Amino acid sequence: MRDQHVGALVVSEGGGSDHILGVLTDRDIVLQSVCTGTSPITVRVGEVMSPHILSIDVNADLTEAMQVMSSHGVRRLAVVGNGTDVVGILSLDDVIAALGREWILLTNILRNEQNREAFGSIQTPLHA
Template structure:
């Protein structure tokens, strides 16, 4: 058997981050530039980035645009989710999926031993891994069929 995949193995290490005082307009522009649907809100403490919140493109639309608020004076701290579901680098892929399901989240920041931000895993990342694993299983079916045909000739 192969090694069990962990959150640390599959997370993207380049994370687009913002700070509580980052303007909402600047945050939206950063999300657009980096082609991401979320920002992890962090504080820099003792040289490490500590997760303080999460803001998604949906948060901006639902909390600001759809309610007719002026985004100009708003900061990330005004709309960020403060109770962020995180995963430890050592958490298994299965534990990560269970946590995403249990909390109904699509994005999970990955933290290290001292709760410092190490990466982020999205539902898309998990689905790609699962699709690759399913493809491997399909390949084993094809090999089995070919081997059986060769034995019967």
């Protein structure tokens, strides 16, 4: 997880995505292992993972994802296609980055409008 800079892993039976067992987060490791005095090197994934994984359809919008995260108090959702195939994980960081890009676009729209008004009025002759 550290080497790949990820905070969560989907846990499945046999290493494939056929049967999802749960999710292992960096928080699970800290709270269920480190804080209880159990060595994270010797503890098994099944002992500390969260057995439930919340998911959202690949075609859902960010508002729906945020509502699911908020109502369940989670920072990550499995993204599923074809009903059950996990195609990725959506994190709160991903949502913030996407919304940040939208805010930058809105800022650019406002700035361009202000520039057009400020410089456009100088170039436009006044009508009596």
